[in-house]
Amino acid sequence: MRDSRTKRHSKRLQFFVLLFFLLILIASSKMFNIDRLLLNNSTKTLELMSSMNIDMNKYSGIKIYDDEILIVSPNKIISLDYNGTVKWKKDIKAINPIVRFGMHNIYILDSINGQVIALDLNGEEIWRYDFKKSIEDIIEKGDCLIVFTKAGEKKDQINIFDLKGDLVGNIILEQGIALDCDISNDKKKVLINVLDLSDEKIKSKVALYSINGYEIWEQDVENDIISKINFIDDKILSVTKSDIKLLNSKQKLLWDRGIDGEIIDLNIDIENKQIILLYAGNKKYLEVISINGRTKMKKEVDKNIKKIYIRDSNIYLVGDKKIYGISKDVFLDYNISEKIKSVGVLKDKLIVITNEGIKIMKLVNLKSN
Known part of the structure; x- marks a missing residue:
């Protein structure tokens, strides 16, 4: 009887040992599939x-759309279909212009005269806005156009337009340089990547504002420079060259991932x-x-x-x-x-x-x- 129990116990033990090693093999296989x-x-x-x-090499910019390719020379925007046929051309009359492409519009920035001209994808002008002061840059985010200017000589100003050319908000930074912005889905909040040069030590900040210009909060980043910021739904992504953080809209850290290397893209x-x-x-x-x-x-x-x-x-x-x-x-x-x-x-x-x-x-x- 004792020998029979011993044999049954031995078989159970062998079964569990085999199962244990099988689970290890499956787990290691999954790990291998991740890192291979x-x-x-x-x-x-x-x-x-x-x-x-x-x-x-003769063209300074290119944008691919579903039914056309836009290329930019120093004084012209050219639209091509996918057979290489020219659909339309648009002369650029500004001196040293900057051309930016959005999802639905094309923007010509006359940085010297302080003017933004918006074209549709047929090359027709749909609106223009005269700031009467120099413009740093423009960028389309979602259904908004962000225009970077100066308020006076030193303070950065961020101007938010809808795609019809109506000014819907602006923000003046008391300190620092605005490197990038993003707009929340409800168009009520603006996220700003700020580089602060006011002290001897360069500081990088994430700042959250209302679209009307009120600061909600800001957060310093120690010993690193923010390279990218974005809203993901109501959450806030902050990226440096070797770290990714996600915050909620009340500044609470949800997670922080250090990267073993340098982020390339x-x-x-x-x-x-x-x-x-x-x-x-x-x-x-x-x-x-x-x-x-x-x-x-x-x-x-x-x-x-x-x-x-x-x-x-x-x-x-x-x-x-x-x-x-x-x-x-x-x-x-x-x-x-x-x-x-x-x-x-x-x-x-x-x-x-x-x-x-x-x-x-x-x-x-x-x-x-």
């Missing part, structure tokens, strides 16, 4: 649809509420972080990768002559002979910009052998 090198499981490739032989996927970052230390990694601060995906990538693009749920990584497409796994691994300047990602095609021209590439299935 990008493997070539490609199911797609890029097929050249058309190309435009344009010396892109970062993209915010608002729709899926996640942060996609590319960073380099001893190796280079792509990491996807949820809004809760947890790692959803982490992969070692080619050391030449420099830029992240997103479209729908797909991530595109671009290097000098390489384009990866990633969903859960790599679905695209494509080499190009020319050095890539930038990429436009549309629903069913990629627009690849090189010094020699513009290539219209279609995403197609790989042919099986």
Whole structure:
């Protein structure tokens, strides 16, 4: 009887030992899937649809839209369709103008005369605003246009317009330089990245204001410089070269992630509420972080990768002559002979910009052998 019990006990022990090692194997396999090198499981490739032989070194800016490409020379904006046909041209009469592209409008900044001119995507003027003072820069965020000017000689002023050209708010900073801004979804709050040079030590700040110019709070960042700020719903993202923080609107820290390396590029996927970052230390990694601060995906990538693009749920990584497409796994691994300047990602095609021209590439299935 005792021998029978001993045998049963031994079998149970063997079963639990086997189960234990099986669980360890599964866990280590999952860890490996997170940290492995990008493997070539490609199911797609890029097929050249058309190309435009344009010396892109002659142009100072480019913007890719769903049905046109806009390029900027020192005194002209040119619209091209995807066959290379000129749709329209617009002369720029300002001296040393700055051109900025939004989702629905084009903005010409005459920084010397202090004037902003807004065009629609057909090149027609829809409104202009005369500040009668010099303008530092303009940027479109959401359904608002932010114009950076000076209040007097020293104080930075942030002017917020709707896309119809109506001034809806302004903010004057008592100290510091406004490097960047973002607008909350309800258009009631403005987030500002401030560089404070008032003391001997350079300080970086995150400041939250009402759109009417009242300061709600500000927070100093010690021993680092903020490179990016953004609203994600009602939460606030603050990024330095090696750290990511998420705060709520009352300044409470929700989470803080130190990065083992330097952040090279970062993209915010608002729709899926996640942060996609590319960073380099001893190796280079792509990491996807949820809004809760947890790692959803982490992969070692080619050391030449420099830029992240997103479209729908797909991530595109671009290097000098390489384009990866990633969903859960790599679905695209494509080499190009020319050095890539930038990429436009549309629903069913990629627009690849090189010094020699513009290539219209279609995403197609790989042919099986």
